[in-house]
Amino acid sequence: MTAQTAGSTATPDGGPVKKGKKHLPVWQETILLLGIALVLAVVIKALFVQAFYIPSESMEPGLVENDRILVEKPSYWFDGPERGDIVVFKDPGGWLDGEEAAGPRGPVAKVLSKVGLYPTGGHLVKRVIGVEGDVIKCCDDQGRLTVNGRPLDEKDYAQLSGATCYGPMVTDCGGDWEIGPIPKGEIFVMGDNRRHSADSSEHMCKPTDKDCTANPYVDVDDVVGKVFVLLWPSDRFKFLHRPDTFADVPDAD
Template sequence: MTSEDRGTPPVDDDGAGDPRSSSVPADQPTPKRKLSGWQETILLLVVAVALAVVVKSFFVQSFYIPSESMEPGLVINDRILVQKPSYWFGGEPQRGDVIVFEDPGGWLDPISSAGPTGTIPKALAAVGLYPTGGHLVKRVVGVAGDTIECCDEQGRLMINGVAVDESDYAVLDGAACYGPMPSQCGEDWKVGPIPEGKLFVMGDNRRHSGDSSAKLDQCEPDDAGCDAPYVDVDSVVGRLLARVWPAKRFDLTSGVDAFDDVPDPS
């Protein structure tokens, strides 16, 4: 006896009669579930924070100017951006660069070293959206191997025997020379050769800058191994890219040519 004889309906080859078949054709994708409004907001925030962390870690970071040491170019409360790629792949700071670096130890007062306070400022600082503390901004005057002397008859610093004219960016504010520390131009000083991996840095406002020259009195005259005046290259965060705030002082920085004639150390 066949199925037809029993009255059982024949099976439809296209599956129309199969209760297990789907109403959605097999060749069409299943509709995706859309995120709700609050889920989209959280996702955007996560992506934004992740991008901020990447940018801070590898490209640019914001800082503020806490003192008068870099006047007239940078004044108190200026906001600046520092770019990092310049020193990738073995590149090192050059004479004339304005750099941000970590406090070598004891260069900053406790308040400046502490950085932002409060939960929100600390969180923003962690992702590069708020200036951090514990850093300094100075200009590179000498690199590894250089010998720096203060000063020639015109009060100019001499690097590897060549006088450097810094009048385009540095100010004396009553000092008699461009290297007033530690004796306020009362006597000449000499430092170097600068050790490998070290930098000699100074603020542009030469009479009001706690910089490498201000640390010279921590070294004994015959102590050639004293590193108190120097900054480690490894502690450099990056080079000044732009002054971004206040808006009326916005400026993309460019290099200086004051050191172009300085010969390489012999």
């Protein structure tokens, strides 16, 4: 048996000594972890969950201006929005004013918004009242909207702000209106604050309009996802659910 010489890399039985795995410096590990976190944030934003904020008073009383909300996207991977869902969608064109459409300001906020870590601007938040094929009327003798002939009980979440019906933006409750059947791939949306919401009812043709070409619908492809959490302020944190009244609406003929 031969003795090992100084500085030898062999084990006592003559085999090579295994070297330990070299660790990255702390600063390099930090950069790597930040990069992985950013990639995951981008993937999560693109496919699963995204943060937004409420840009106006149109969804009061449930959602207040500047509330932070979370939107989930998997629900609409295979099926479109359902009646009663609160959805976030891209501005169909001219629904938002300049300030509401601006989104986050400042370089840090803008970067964070790109990866889903800061609420994004240029979007609206409304409740789905009707989907493809539905006929919506205003109003019955109690001032309620009807969808496919079934009245909606909206007193638990909608705010009238002095109006006498749940569809005041078209005629200010001074007359009845009807819209539908809703075209394929479109939805009809309204804010819960019925007298202060630039929604589908604000952008539809009024009964007295002649040669009107307004389009009050939102393309399903422009819907980002369904609001499922009121995230901030923390004292009002809650999960959001579809009101029971929409379960009674029959399918369109």
